[in-house]
Amino acid sequence: MFSSSAFLIGYRYWRARKANAFASFITLFAVSGIFLGVAALIVVSSVMNGLEGQLKTRILGAVPQVVVEKNDGFADWRQTADQLQATLPGIVGVSPSTGTQAMLQSSSNIGAVQLSGILPEVESALASRTTTVYSPAFDSLISGEYRIILGVQLASELDVAVGDTIRVLSGEGVVFSPLGPVPSQRKFIVSGLFQMGSQVDAQLAFIHYDDARRLMRKAPDKVDGLRLYLDDPFEAEATGKAVPQILAAEGDTLNVHDWRDGYGHLFGAVKMEKNMTSLMLSLIVAVAAFNIVSALVMMVVDKTTDVAVLMTQGLTRSAVMGIFVTQGSLNALLGLVLGLIAGLVLTLNLNPLLSALGIAVLGAGQPLPVIIAAEQLWLIVIGTVAITLLATLYPALRASRVEPASALRYE
Known part of the structure; x- marks a missing residue:
């Protein structure tokens, strides 16, 4: 189909000035549609990737990614x-x-x-190798001093500052008295604040591991839970399934859970929104592909006599198809290349451009996070080429079915 002669003829038809002005307009409209669709897909996908990455850092960096708990504890947790x-x-x-x-x-x-209990010295050693939240205020947590670190939003809601005292009532360690169940409680001193810029600022607090165990009326020197930090928090499910096999623990003594229990719905909604946005923008490319069909059908009608003459000279039907597939593909490639260039330039300069226009999408002083994913660029390129190639098949097949005798009867 794609012989050198078919490519050269298709390239010549593509470069030649169109006799049919309406066909030329539809071709321009198709190329513009692919250009806009590809550029919009790159910009929107990169911004959505950035927002998802920001959520991953701000939320999954603060909450346990995978937690492994053992009923009888770990003899040597290290x-x-x-x-x-x-x-x-x-x-x-x-x-x-x-x-x-x-x-x-x-x-x-x-x-x-x-309420999370941590060992500051362990968290400090892991801070350089993990994406979890680490605040210098963690160093103020000392066993037996009963100090607590709050998120800034939580501290604002409680109207407390560093140095203030608050009462902590635990859901575990409840004792029963003649007056009913009495929760474990203790006064803590606010020794520091942290800020992640997400909802965990109002939902999370840290205390020393030993103090947390005492508050829950458990042995401070015993470890019955391990927090795993992952290179990619989205691999939590696979990691959680592999842990019991590695530790060879009985099913009733080992409990593994991850961040999806509390925040899976949030990231599921973000993923669905990203997919639906990409699907809607992909329709722009699909509509442009249909315009390529219309333009090529008009070209086939306009070039029927030329095709008939070429076929009488020995041009095969598959070569005729190659001519019009080449012509339609060149239109698509032009829009694709221009869209890729424009999309990448806009994405890389999106924040300066928004700043120059005085637009603050996330509020004053907060830039849009942008992450350009190479695999998504390849998916956009391959998807656009595949759609446009499919769009050229019908006009090309129609051109290959031209009967030279009928086409040249009145010439």
């Missing part, structure tokens, strides 16, 4: 951590983990929070 890291390359760090749902009470307000 040995277990080394075993997991050596077996699963996606794990970049392991630290003891304990946590509970708690209520925080200040002098003016009360709020619910997810």
